[in-house]
Amino acid sequence: MSEKKESVWAGFKAFLTRGNVVDLAVAVVIGAAFTNIVNAVVKGIINPLVGAFGTKNLDSYSSCLKGPCEGTGDAATGVRILWGSVLGATLQFLITAAVVYFLMVLPMAKYLARVEARRKAKEGTQEVVEITELEVLKEIRDSLVAQRGPGGAER
Template identity: 40%
Template sequence: MIQEFKQFIARGNVIDLAVGIIIGAAFTAIVSSLVEDMINPILGLLTGGIDFTNKYFVLSGTVADGASLEAARNSGAAVFAYGSFLMAVLNFLIVAWAVFLLVKAVNRVQSAAFRKEEAKEEEPAGPTQEELLAQIRDLLATRPGV
């Protein structure tokens, strides 16, 4: 059983998966910082700080007027918390947009690097030293009186 475990861990796809998870966690930190520290403050400024999180209506039970969503839930009332859902959808769209922009930028950099490599590969190779010497020899042989 230990031998099978060693073989499982040593497989390339398991290592690739582990690397992907680690990179994904680091990438999550970048995207979260981008959204929380850069995009959300701008959106807050543009929308006047509107927060839909506490928007709900009571399906059954009693809740004091103006109570927060948490207080309404703690009171035992059945609440339809549409504001939390709207905020979750909005946050998802913001994160998806940020990931799209980051992936697009990475693809652009990779594409530029690939084009440079392609251009280097397509450059015609010049003649070798032997070929140049043979051409000089042939030119000298065709000159009269030498």
């Protein structure tokens, strides 16, 4: 029973230390912190810009689909479509996606491309060195055969 607990613990430890899990945990923490920044940008910049053309809060934009739309919350009558809330959430998503792409994904892709190019260049030089060494060895062999003369292998 003790061995089983140790193997379960060892498996769990291996799972936690696996790179993907750690990367995912970091991404979740950064994403949660980043959400606050995006919300502040939308509430502090986007909503006032929208407010220049209408109300200051996107959540207040709505359309009445059926019946007279009076009241708010549970006391509301009619069918109200809150398209302002959807627009605000969409803007938050687009801002988040743009910042993540331009500040994280794109620079990382460029960095990985440079690392891969360096690796390929290094492999290419190693192949050239190996081919050159092989050619030198062939030349040495050919010159030794030439020194022996037409008689073939003498010992």
